[in-house]
Amino acid sequence: MTNDPVLLNDWHPVATTAQLDESPIAGIRLLDEDIxxxxxxxxxxxxxxxxxxxGTRLSLGKVIDGNCIQCPYHGWVYDSAGQCIRIPAMxxxxxxxxxxxxxxxxxxxxxxxxxxxxxxxxxxxxxPEWHEPEFRKLLCGPYTVQTSGPRIVENFLDVxxxxxxxxxxxxxxxxxxxxDYKVTTDSTGVTASNVKVYQPDPYGTGQGDTVIYTYxxxxxxxxxxxxxxxxxxxxxxxxxxxxxxxxxSAWMWMAMNYGDDLPEQDLVDWQDSIFAQDKxxxxxxxxxxxxxxxxxxxxxxxxxxxxxxxxxxxxxxxxFGVEAND
Numbered sequence: 001m002t003n004d005p006v007l008l009n010d011w012h013p014v015a016t017t018a019q020l021d022e023s024p025i026a027g028i029r030l031l032d033e034d035i036x037x038x039x040x041x042x043x044x045x046x047x048x049x050x051x052x053x054x055g056t057r058l059s060l061g062k063v064i065d066g067n068c069i070q071c072p073y074h075g076w077v078y079d080s081a082g083q084c085i086r087i088p089a090m091x092x093x094x095x096x097x098x099x100x101x102x103x104x105x106x107x108x109x110x111x112x113x114x115x116x117x118x119x120x121x122x123x124x125x126x127x128p129e130w131h132e133p134e135f136r137k138l139l140c141g142p143y144t145v146q147t148s149g150p151r152i153v154e155n156f157l158d159v160x161x162x163x164x165x166x167x168x169x170x171x172x173x174x175x176x177x178x179x180d181y182k183v184t185t186d187s188t189g190v191t192a193s194n195v196k197v198y199q200p201d202p203y204g205t206g207q208g209d210t211v212i213y214t215y216x217x218x219x220x221x222x223x224x225x226x227x228x229x230x231x232x233x234x235x236x237x238x239x240x241x242x243x244x245x246x247x248x249s250a251w252m253w254m255a256m257n258y259g260d261d262l263p264e265q266d267l268v269d270w271q272d273s274i275f276a277q278d279k280x281x282x283x284x285x286x287x288x289x290x291x292x293x294x295x296x297x298x299x300x301x302x303x304x305x306x307x308x309x310x311x312x313x314x315x316x317x318x319x320f321g322v323e324a325n326d
Contacts (some may be wrong), residue, residue: 155281
């Protein structure tokens with residue numbers, strides 16, 4: 001497991017609550033650690049995915065008696081606290097106290113299961129539209145990407161690529177200029193406001209228009225955008241599962257207060273297609289870990305958000321998925 005204190009003490013999405021409703025046990029790689037997440041009644045648990053006996057993945061086992069996991073190798077049984085309570089090969093033996101699996105904190109939010117492998121330094125990042133009933137919410141992903149989480153977040157915060165990577169969808173080559181905008185960094189993270197970009201059909205009316213975005217990175221591996229408008233409003237919450245320094249999964253919640261007549265699957269397919277355009281780009285970037293040295297890559301004025309994001313990660317002392325050397 002990483003020793004990065006920033007990510008150790010943050011919350012990370014690992015599964016959907018629906019996934020555990022269908023099958024109460026799942027294995028996930030998080031921060032170079034194998035984790036088993038499982039449901040016992042209304043409670044979610046997250047443990048190191050290894051039986052203390054011979055290191056077998058507990059995620060290959062099963063939930064028994066409603067609140068215990070049984071290892072698939074020798075049948076050792078662990079209670080909801082991670083303590084082994086039964087060894088079938090020695091039925092009369094009381095397992096020693098050290099026969100306990102390491103556990104982590106887990107919780108549910110936004111229809112996702114989140115795990116913190118350290119001590120949470122912050123709450124899960126806010127998603128303002130989640131509690132607004134007029135907004136339709138759609139979960140997209142997870143999209144597995146062979147790159148670092150910060151590379152994915154930085155791509156999400158970038159609009160200058162719209163006319164090229166998302167030509168005729170999110171941008172047009174006749175309108176490539178990114179006018180200056182405002183970026184601030186404070187206790188809430190990095191915020192870019194008044195980010196203007198021309199889009200061929202921003203609201204499904206068939207008419208092109210210049211739209212204004214607000215982008216926020218409230219956590220190192222979380223980003224949010226709001227397409228500002230007096231009428232139709234659209235937002236996305238992006239959260240990353242950092243499997244390893246160079247392998248990540250991206251989840252996206254879309255929220256919109258219009259288009260109720262559009263089929264859910266069509267909207268998800270649209271977001272899938274957008275991410276499919278981004279994926280080969282971010283996977284091609286070298287190095288895969290995001291450089292934090294200001295001189296490592298050439299940045300220009302339209303890259304103000306990325307520059308602020310990198311500086312913020314550097315100030316926080318992040319080391320996982322980044323290159324911090326000068």
